Amino acid sequence: xxxxxxxxxxxxxxxxxxxxxxxxxxxxxxxxxxxxxxxxxxxxxxxxxxxxxxxxxxxxxxxxxxxxxxxxxxxxxxxxxxxxxxxxxxxxxxxxxxxxxxxxxxxxxxxxxxxxxxxxxxxxxxxxxxxxxxxxxxxxxxxxxxxxxxxxxxxxx
Amino acid sequence: xxxxxxxxxxxxxxxxxxxxxxxxxxxxxxxxxxxxxxxxxxxxxxxxxxxxxxxxxxxxxxxxxxxxxxxxxxxxxxxxxxxxxxxxxxxxxxxxxxxxxxxxxxxxxxxxxxxxxxxxxxxxxxxxxxxxxxxxxxxxxxxxxxxxxxxxxxxxxxxxxxxxxxxxxxxxxxxxxxxxxxxxxxxxxxxxxxxxxxxxxxxxxxxxxxxxxxxxxxxxxxxxxxxxxxxxxxxxxxxxxxxxxxxxxxxxxxxxxxxxxxxxxxxxxxxxxxxxxxxxxxxxxxxxxxxxxxxxxxxxxxxxxxxxxxxxxxxxxxxxxxxxxxxxxxxxxxxxxxxxxxxxxxxxxxxxxxxxxxxxxxxxxxxxxxxxxxxxxxxxxxxxxxxxxxxxxxxxxxxxxxxxxxxxxxxxxxxxxxxxxxxxxxxxxxxxxxxxxxxxxxxxxxxxxxxxxxxxxxxxxxxxxxxxxxxxxxxxxxxxxxxxxxxxxxxxxxxxxxxxxxxxxxxxxxxxxxxxxxxxxxxxxxxxxxxxxxxxxx
Numbered sequence: 077x078x079x080x081x082x083x084x085x086x087x088x089x090x091x092x093x094x095x096x097x098x099x100x101x102x103x104x105x106x107x108x109x110x111x112x113x114x115x116x117x118x119x120x121x122x123x124x125x126x127x128x129x130x131x132x133x134x135x136x137x138x139x140x141x142x143x144x145x146x147x148x149x150x151x152x153x154x155x156x157x158x159x160x161x162x163x164x165x166x167x168x169x170x171x172x173x174x175x176x177x178x179x180x181x182x183x184x185x186x187x188x189x190x191x192x193x194x195x196x197x198x199x200x201x202x203x204x205x206x207x208x209x210x211x212x213x214x215x216x217x218x219x220x221x222x223x224x225x226x227x228x229x230x231x232x233x
Numbered sequence: 234x235x236x237x238x239x240x241x242x243x244x245x246x247x248x249x250x251x252x253x254x255x256x257x258x259x260x261x262x263x264x265x266x267x268x269x270x271x272x273x274x275x276x277x278x279x280x281x282x283x284x285x286x287x288x289x290x291x292x293x294x295x296x297x298x299x300x301x302x303x304x305x306x307x308x309x310x311x312x313x314x315x316x317x318x319x320x321x322x323x324x325x326x327x328x329x330x331x332x333x334x335x336x337x338x339x340x341x342x343x344x345x346x347x348x349x350x351x352x353x354x355x356x357x358x359x360x361x362x363x364x365x366x367x368x369x370x371x372x373x374x375x376x377x378x379x380x381x382x383x384x385x386x387x388x389x390x391x392x393x394x395x396x397x398x399x400x401x402x403x404x405x406x407x408x409x410x411x412x413x414x415x416x417x418x419x420x421x422x423x424x425x426x427x428x429x430x431x432x433x434x435x436x437x438x439x440x441x442x443x444x445x446x447x448x449x450x451x452x453x454x455x456x457x458x459x460x461x462x463x464x465x466x467x468x469x470x471x472x473x474x475x476x477x478x479x480x481x482x483x484x485x486x487x488x489x490x491x492x493x494x495x496x497x498x499x500x501x502x503x504x505x506x507x508x509x510x511x512x513x514x515x516x517x518x519x520x521x522x523x524x525x526x527x528x529x530x531x532x533x534x535x536x537x538x539x540x541x542x543x544x545x546x547x548x549x550x551x552x553x554x555x556x557x558x559x560x561x562x563x564x565x566x567x568x569x570x571x572x573x574x575x576x577x578x579x580x581x582x583x584x585x586x587x588x589x590x591x592x593x594x595x596x597x598x599x600x601x602x603x604x605x606x607x608x609x610x611x612x613x614x615x616x617x618x619x620x621x622x623x624x625x626x627x628x629x630x631x632x633x634x635x636x637x638x639x640x641x642x643x644x645x646x647x648x649x650x651x652x653x654x655x656x657x658x659x660x661x662x663x664x665x666x667x668x669x670x671x672x673x674x675x676x677x678x679x680x681x682x683x684x685x686x687x688x689x690x691x692x693x694x695x696x697x698x699x700x701x702x703x704x705x706x707x708x709x710x711x712x713x714x715x716x717x718x719x720x721x722x723x724x725x726x727x728x729x730x731x732x733x734x735x736x737x738x739x740x741x742x743x744x745x746x747x748x749x750x751x752x753x754x755x756x757x758x759x760x761x762x763x764x765x766x767x768x769x770x771x
Contacts, residue, residue, distance in 0.1 A: 100611035109616055163612075181611045182604060186291055189596040198596060198623060205284040206446040209436025210561035215399040215419070217381060219407055223416055229386040231344040231575055233351060233361075 091155035092139050093118040099159075099166050100181045101188055108197040112188050120187040121180070131179050138176035141169055243269040246488060246502035248474050248517065250274075251329015252748050253735040253755040254508030255453035255461060256372060260759035262464035264766065269500070271472040271490055274308035274326035277454060282444035289440060290597040297443040299333065299699055301325070308471070310651035310658075312512065314701075317662035319543045321701040323510055327470060328454035330510065330748075333442050334702070335565025336423040336450045337589055337746045338378050340369050340387065340753075344575060345743040348636075352576045354583050355636050358740045359712050359721035360757070362388070368753035368760075373421075375460075376451035376752070377429040380421040386571040394426045397435065402557035402592055402627045403567040409686025415572040420589070422566035423451035423748070430456075437562045439595070450563075475655050476521040477505055477731070483525050484770070485731045491653045504730050504762075504769075508755070511541065511704030511736040515643040516658040518708065531708070531725040531733075536718050538644055540637035540706040542742040545664060547631040547672045547695035548591070549679035551688025556624040559593020567592060573678060574744055582670040584634040586744045588679060591628030599623050606692055629682060630697070631675025633668055634744040637706050664696060672696060703747050708737035722761035723754070729770040734758050 098113035125132040139154075145165045146154040154162060170177050188194055192202040201208075245261060247254045250272035258270055279285075283292035294303070299322035301309035308325040324333045343362035348355045366388070373393060380392030396419035399407060410417040424441070425432045426449075435449035448455050462468065471493035478499065480486040487501035507514045515538035521530035529537050567590035574585040593599070603609035603622045610618065646659040664672075672695040680691045710733075711717025714726035723738060725731040734755040736747055743750070762769060 101615050102613060104616045177611050178604070182601065185600040185604065186597055189600050190287060190290075195596065200596065204286050204289050205438035205440065206282070207285070207436075209438050209447070210558075212398045212400045212437045212558075212562050215396070215404065217396075217419070219399075219404065219411070220381075220383075220418070222411055222414070223385065223418065224383060226385045226416065229416055229571060229575065230342050230388065231351065233343050233347045 088118070088122060088136065088139055089143060089153070090118050092143055092153065093121065095155045095162055096139065096142065096166065096180065097121070097184055099163055100177060100184060110193055112184050115188065115191055115193070117184050117187050121183050124183055124186070131183065134173070134176060134179055138169060138173055138180070141173070142166065145169070242487070242501035242503065243267045244502070245269070245504045245506060246271065246500060247506045247508055248488065249329065249508035249510070249513065249735070250327045250453070250458065250468055251508060251510065251735070252331050252453055253751050254329070254506070255457035256375070256752040257506060257508060257734050257755040257759050258466045259375070259457045259461040259464065260756050261762065262461055262466050264763055265465070268466045269502070270466065270468045271474055271488070271500070272327055272468060272470050273473040275470050276327045277332055277444060279444065279446050279448055282446040284438045284440050284443065285446045289443070290595045293440065293443045297333065299702070307652070310655070311649055312657060313646045313649050313659040317660045317701070318664065318698065319545065319662060319696055319701045320699055321512055321660060321704060322699065323512065323704065326454070327458060327468065328452040330702070331452040332444050332454070334748060335442050335746070336563065337565050337569070338373070338376070338421045338423040338749045339569065339587070339745040340390070340421070341743040341745060341750050342574065343388065345741060348584065348741045352583050355741045356711065356716070359710055365750070365753050365757060368756040369749060371756055372749060372752045376423045376456050377425045377432065378421055379424050379426040381419045384418040386416060386418065386574065392421060394429060396420070397422045397424055397426055397563055397566045399567055400558055400562045400592065402559040403590055405553065405557060406590055406627050406629070406682070406686045407568055409682045409684070410570055412685040413682060415570055415682065417568050417570040420566045420569050421749070422563060424563055424566060425449045425451070435563065439560050439562065439564055439592070441563045441565060473651070473653055473655070474517060475653065477517065477530055479523055479525060479530065479728070483728065485530075485728050495653070504732065506732045506734055507708075507737075508735050511707045512643050512658050512660070514733055514735055514737040515707040516645065519645050520656055526727070531718055531727045531731055533727045534715055534718055536709065536716070538707050539639045539642045540709060541641040541643055541660065541662060541704070542635040542637055542706040542739065543662065543701050544635055544703045544742060544744065545633045545668045545672055545695070546697040546700040547633070547676040547679065547693060548628060548697040548700075549631070549676055549683065549691060549693045550626050550628045551683030551686065552622060552690040552692075553625045553627060553688055557593060557627055559624055559627060560595055562592055564592050564594070565589065570682075573674070580674055582667045582674065584636065584667070584671070584744065586631045586633040586671055586675050588675070588682070589630045589632060591630055593624055593626050596623060599626065627683065627686070627688070629679040631672065631679055632744055632746070633671040633675060635668060635742045636665060637709070637741065638665060643707050703736065703742070705736040705739035705742050705747060708733045709740050710738045711740065723758035732758060732762070
């Protein structure tokens with residue numbers, strides 16, 4: 077590696093990040109929901125960390141540690157390992173750096189749950205609330221019959 | 234460097250264009266006096282509110298966050314809130330915090346004005362519900378309040394518009410209250426459920442608390458201000474007032490402020506009116522020190538900044554087995570319960586609280602909430618865990634009455650300053666034992682209500698850290714100059730051409746959102762000024 081792992085200007089190993097994101101939010105077993113890495117959210121996470129750099133060293137160090145661990149197993153990189161092996165390395169890393177995966181999960185969820193494929197799988201339209209809004213049925217306030225029969229609750233004074 | 238003089242003196246100078254400043258300006262325009270309002274913020278552009286963009290859930294935690302310390306917009310000033318478990322939330326713009334309020338719009342109860350007489354705590358207000366009632370009604374017409382007549386928790390009132398629909402989520406929770414035999418009622422909501430006075434009807438966007446792109450929510454930039462401007466009131470934005478200046482005779486003579494270009498100016502006025510909220514108003518008074526007023530202006534009682542009241546909130550969320558469509562509809566308006574509002578000594582605390590329904594949130598927000606609760610982790614079970622929470626939460630907020638205590642206060646921070654170098658406010662606040670007991674009671678009763686509605690799991694947070702939405706009591710009204718800052722119609726005891734019209738006036742907090750009362754008070758004070766114009770300063 078030419079850059080130290082905590083160099084805030086350094087680019088992340090994109091493939092490693094993508095595979096980690098796929099471990100954090102994997103594809104659903106029924107195929108409806110894609111994995112976070114598969115959606116290309118590693119670029120989103122990079123952009124987010126450029127704007128809010130505080131967690132960047134933690135993420136960079138974690139990815140570097142996973143790369144190093146993969147090399148230690150004789151792989152050319154983390155991304156080259158089978159998924160089960162990737163998962164084992166991530167589990168092992170979580171024991172020494174427990175904040176790494178939750179922090180990355182927090183970051184990626186802010187993008188994942190805005191992705192059109194994800195929203196569609198959740199039964200949501202891919203749009204902001206405005207201008208279409210939402211239809212809500214008028215309420216049936218006969219629900220209030222029991223309350224209407226009550227004596228006044230406030231104190232006269 | 235000298236101070237640039239502005240144009241001619243004005244009759245009335247209002248500082249702050251939020252809830253109270255707007256209502257007051259509109260009412261006082263009847264007099265045809267020369268009225269100027271200085272506002273440190275800008276006119277908001279509703280088309281740029283978060284709900285109009287794909288990043289709407291993220292902006293609520295950034296440039297439209299509740300706390301100015303997080304938001305850091307150019308109009309914001311910092312607040313040292315390190316010594317408070319509840320963080321102040323306010324917005325600086327034309328419309329003030331009505332831009333970001335939920336528009337839950339109840340009145341105080343008659344008993345709220347008589348806490349000392351009825352319950353032996355705090356003080357009575359120098360006015361009563363009957364006095365304020367016509368001003369509530371006037372304000373509700375101007376703001377366009379939706380609700381339902383017949384609530385047994387209140388004296389009769391007639392909302393202008395039909396209530397906000399409960400939705401699937403609200404009906405579910407309502408049935409919980411019914412099962413327990415507890416009071417509930419559709420919220421009084423400052424939301425146009427039908428087209429109203431030029432405002433488009435609510436289309437259930439959801440995130441009212443980051444601005445209403447539809448214009449259905451009654452923020453004062455779309456209610457009072459257009460009407461006030463048509464009546465000739467002038468409003469200047471990006472003007473941050475540093476201090477109120479005084480004449481040799483101890484009367485206010487205007488303000489020193491920084492204009493949009495940062496130029497220091499002096500605007501003279503016959504009457505100065507503070508409408509800067511329960512933190513901004515004491516900050517400005519305390520920053521207005523002079524030889525005549527070494528402890529800050531209008532502070533001979535020593536009470537400016539003291540008796541700060543929030544409403545401590547308990548947030549209780551229930552997790553339901555079915556989807557609730559909770560992201561559809563005004564997030565903070567649906568129903569409220571006042572089963573536990575009035576004092577009942579058997580509960581172990583004095584005074585009481587209301588419940589307010591909180592609807593659900595969007596897909597990002599629920600993910601972040603669930604992760605923070607430890608309910609959503611990474612890995613192969615992520616989707617299963619998310620499915621169990623998404624659109625399956627309903628919340629109840631217990632909004633508890635906070636009693637006035639002098640040690641809860643706003644002072645000036647010795648070091649922290651805003652962008653213009655003006656000393657920033659510092660908050661010192663701790664929960665009373667009474668509030669702690671009330672929060673515990675409210676959390677337990679909310680759990681019962683949600684479980685009765687079918688919630689399978691319930692989660693509580695009390696006090697809710699971000700919920701310093703209501704800022705009250707820091708320049709309170711009263712007849713005794715030694716125990717209050719202003720008189721029974723908002724005029725300073727010490728400086729007779731200086732008025733306070735915002736939440737600082739509150740003697741007690743009640744247990745409901747204060748905006749309707751803040752505005753009713755502003756309208757009431759405007760009428761008293763109109764009636765007393767001939768001898769206003771006597």
